Amino acid sequence: MENLFEDLISDGGIFANKEVLRPTYVPENLPHRKEQIKGLADILSAALKGETPSNILIYGKTGTGKTSTVKYVSNELEEMARKRDSNCSLLYINSEVFDTQYRLFAYLARVFNRRVPMIGWPTDMVYSEFKNGIDAEKRCVIVILDEVDKLVSKGDEALYNLTRINGELKNARVSLIGISNDLNFTEFLDPRVKSSLGEEEIIFPPYNAAQLQDILDERAEKAFTDSAIDDAVIPLCAALAASEHGDARRALDLLRVSGEVAERLKSKKVSEEHVRLACEKLEMNRVAEVVKTLPLQSKIVLSSVLLLGSERNKRRFSSGEVYNMYRRLCTHLGMDALTQRRVTDFVAELDILGLVNAVIVSKGRYGRTKEISLSVPEECVQPVILEDYKLKAISAIRVRTQSTL
DNA sequence: CTTCCACGGGAACACTGGGGTG
């Protein structure tokens, strides 16, 4: 009797090491980023000489290698610091996780062995705990704030304090590296913060198709077994990703999923067809993932658009229609409806997430609305929404409205 | 030019989960 897993683990030998294709993997060679690596290293080398490096601001869209580059350079720097016995450390902080002033300082204070609760204290107290903690010995600390725009969206006080902290320290020195997806985010900053944080700027331009191809080639070498992929596969992945803002992460995902698809289809080789399937699958997953993590109210708003779509034979609806349907849904579900104002915010969010398309149109004499339409296939959204146990009752509405047609 | 309706910015408020103090 053959074991159930026999087939599944004796892979067709497509992958040699799949980890290489994961976004968290930091390669030892980053193609087409020589300039940025050198720039970063030049600035940070000051830390090894016992000076304080300038603050750095790093710009670039998603998947342009910002995080990988910074991590790579940090590793090198830390290694050298260890060799030379200089007290210099780097702290990587994802500002999406520590997205408020309080949380950021509380985390930093904890890193320097101060006991600080994650909520409850006045912020200035947390701040001075952190300050005392870091100043306890002579050292140089480089704080890396990834996705720094997320932190700024809730006020720039945190950054303001961080950029001024050196003036209050006796022993330690702090420099900052801010990483941002948004090229314009400094516009909302206090000018003092802006000039201090942006002492040095490094830009990561999107990769073009040829560069993406180099990246993929390099990784594919390690990830796949010999001649497991068709010659056309990598150029295709590169081209598809390049058409979407040159996102290397996406290109790598595409390549990995293509391989997985081929594996599942028991194919010996990854072909162009597999890439196309992978592309669809990724898009489906993306939508499903986004919908799943939506807040409850937002799901209801989305359902309203969905229901309107199945009730009338239209695709675009005015915000009034959507809001009415939303109220109906809420009463049906036995929950309190939010105000129209609030719902417009949800619609705007859904718009940004790309689940819905909303355009402001002025109907002259008859005022102004947003025309809202679903911008992803219905069958991607519907099942995911019904997964939410609080929204099960929606399926009942659906049946009823259809039978009244 | 008026008129209409929802858009969307901003202030205010409510609530939560934690602190310290007497």
Place this chain on the structure above:
DNA sequence: CACCCCAGTGTTCCCGTGGAAG
């Protein structure tokens, strides 16, 4: 223990505004 302080989040309230049909 009761009580008030604090940051953070989600919400409502208020209101000025845009812009084409009438």
